[in-house]
Structure formats: structure tokens, C-alpha cells
Amino acid sequence: KSYAQLLEQELFGPLGMQSASSTRDGLTSSPSWAPPHSGRRELKVSEAYYRVPAAGGVNSSIIDLGIWMRAQMGEMPRVLSPKLLDTLHTARIRTFSIHRQRELDRALKDASYGLGWRIWHYNGRELIGHRGAVDGYRSLILFDPVLKAGVGMLWNSQAVEPTGMQLEVFDMLYHQPFKDWVELER
Template structure:
């Protein structure tokens, strides 16, 4: 049930092999559906689709919309880098100035800044109050709780991954008589002409075709689930929806094909190493390839067997997503799935293994 668009050329035999093996695994574990795209700068995107939107539903195609989950953070990093480039904010702006009502480390001489937020180096315990997000506490209540936390380390000194803290940006734009969704639409979606990209539950469900979420009963049995509101209320962390057509455009933008919207300087800024992420080195399916790992500004930066790879993954109930690009090779990849399957970790790692091995063979000819 996979479709290659356009037809793969002879030199893409490695991609066909990867796609075939991926489909075989998907069939073995009864995955509802997925889409993936391979982009080489300046060339047509190669999109592969598999499965259906729901039981007895439509076939998934290039226009089917999925939740991006934490891949949304890549958009937040770029949007904030654009705001900094426009002198609307600074990476050194303290959260206390951005949302003063919460009193974030008011008496600390080393305040948490916008840069710390986007680089996941606030110092708070990792995933602080994700449980409150999932319990549907209000955004303001969660931010008040966060502001009272004692940090594990000084801001900028250790990697501490967050979701709830990204609510600062949601609240900030509400206070500015705007919204984060509007800023993202005006700053990225519209100028890049992303045809199906949106934010929020309403944005997903008003799409002409969207993939329903599926949760695991066993490793190879899936049950359709309801779309959850919880993380949607933290749009910068996990609120974006997109089709694989949109993701092809996003990857192209990160490869520098739309400099009038996202400059090379902004790309360099968000993919510059800010904090070491030692834990990533132990990722199953990835650890044999990774030589180093850092977080930038909304993007992870990996040393994948000597190649720079910028990456982010996402997971919310019923969905998984990955996006990545190798700037030196000028290629990128994304995968969206309407099932919360860990197979996506293996798929993405194996994609890059296959790509770099093929690239090395070509260089040696």
C-alpha cells in the first residue's frame, strides 16, 4: 500500500530498499499508517505513503494531516530566532520580563532567559509538570507551579527537557493581544506557502483529510483513540499539525531554499550547539551511530558517524513524528505516523544509515 511520488530513479535503489523494508515492518506490526519524505536540495521531493487514516478510512496521501507533537519545537525555535533577528526579543531576555506575573526566579542573579527556554537548559527537573498538562490544569496554573520550582542547576548549565515551560510563549503572545498560532501562521506557514499546516485541535479536525490517532493494545494491535486537548494548549511545545507536503517544504526551508523567509543565519543559529545531551547517546537504535549529541534552539544536533545531523522527534497520544536534515549533504527526511509506535526510532536511524552508506559509495566511485 505504498506509493512512490515521483517514480524513483535507478540511483535511488537504496531508497526503494529502505522503503520496502519499512513497509514490511509496518505490515508485520499492523501499523495503521505513515508517510515519509526524502528531500534533496533543488530536486523534487520523494514521498512514500502507507496505510489508512482510520479503520476502513481513506488511504493516506501527501495531503493527509498529522499531529507533529514535539517536532513543533523546531518551528518555535525558528520563529523565535526570527523575532530576535527583528529585535522584538533577545535570547538574553529573562522570562521574568516576558511573563512578569509568574515571578520566574525573581531573585536569582542568573535568570532563566528566552535562550535557556529554547535550548532546554532552564535547570528545572526534566519534563516538569507534564503530569499537570495531561491532567488538563490551566496553562496559567501550570506556569505558576513552574515558577516556584527549585532548579536542579543554574540556567544554561545542564540539559533539562521541558514541555510546560514553552507555555511562556503562548501566554506572552496572548498578553500582546495576539496569539502564538497567529504569529506562527504569519511568520512561517503563510510565507512558506505550507498548504495544510495549522495549530491546535480545531486546525487538525477542520483539515479536509486527517489521520486519526491510534494507541497500542499490544505491539501489533491498535485501537483508534480520541484527539487529546492537553498538549495542544502548549502550542510552541506540541501544537503544530502538518501533512508530509508541508514537511517537505519545512525541510527545504531548513536546507536554505527559502532565504527570504528563513535566512541562513537563522538556520545556523537554531542548529548551533547550546547544551550537551549525554542521555541521547544512549538512545536505542541510535546509540551505535551517535558520536556526540547536543540541543540547539528547538533542534537536536547529532554527530551521526561523523556527519552533522539536525533532528527532532515527537510523540503525543496516538501519533509519532520525526524530522531531520544533514546540512553538509543538503538532504533531509521526515516521517509522520498515526500510531504511537517506537518503530519510528528504528526507521529514522536506519534511513540515515542507508543514506550515508550510499553517499559514501557514490563518493568512492
């Protein structure tokens, strides 16, 4: 079976992820497809991203991203067992961001990498997440495994500005004073 077929059989189908795919055709044939852009200029979806599908290229809707996050928080143990999640989310190597000039990146402390997941500490709590980017698309998922709460975001542009929103949500969740992590006032 192909990688795309195995993803559908073992993950997308059992989790009920109806729009998730790992092929270019899966993306462009989706009724909710939002073509990528850079400002007013529409970008083409590169076929190169799909030549090595196991490199992480998954197309998704925000609904399916929410399902994926719930599964990562342990809510679907018949598909992702607690033992598997522990294996995936255990820090394997300490990492250092090259983007430490942004206050947002400095706020996420003790960065480590598990199996496909980054592990950070923020406000004394462990957060697990992943960010993705290809030409014209960005994605972000970040969750608190203890509180079983998180933020998932998808956008069809090259902009990086939305990446501050997740900490604004976690500040509300942790009853912290408001901070403009998106930097709208700058």
C-alpha cells in the same frame, strides 16, 4: 495576535505550508486528518496539548513537513535567513540520552541541543533533527545540512519502531552497508 495567527502569518503562509496548524480544530478539520490509534483502539486528541501552543504543538502533513525541512536546510532564505538558521542549529548544550540501550540511539553520537533542534554526529557527519510525540502521534525530522538531504516521517500510532528508518536512509546516502535499524528481523 494569537500565536496561531503569528505562525500562519510569519511561517506557514510564507513557506506555502497549506495544512500546517497549531490548533485542535486545525487538526480535526483537515481533509487528510489521520485519527490517532493504539492498535485497534482509536485515541482521542487531547485538548490539553493545545492549551500552551508555543510548547511546540504543530499539526502537519508530510508535504508540509518536507517544506519545513527544506526551509531548515536553507532553501527558503526570504523566510528563514541563514543567520537565523545558524542561531537555531548551533549546539548550545551537550545532552545525554536516557535511551542509550537502543543501538540506534548509541549510533547518534555527540548529542547536543540547539534552539529546538538536536544536533548529532553519525558516520562522521553532522545531522540536525527533532522528534515529537503525543498520545497516538509520532514525528521525526533528520537532515544533513551539508548534503541538503533528509528524512521526515509522521505516523498516527504510539509505535516507536519506525524511528530506525532514518538511519537506513542515511546509510544508503552515505554508501554504507545495509543495517536493519528498524529491527524487522528481530
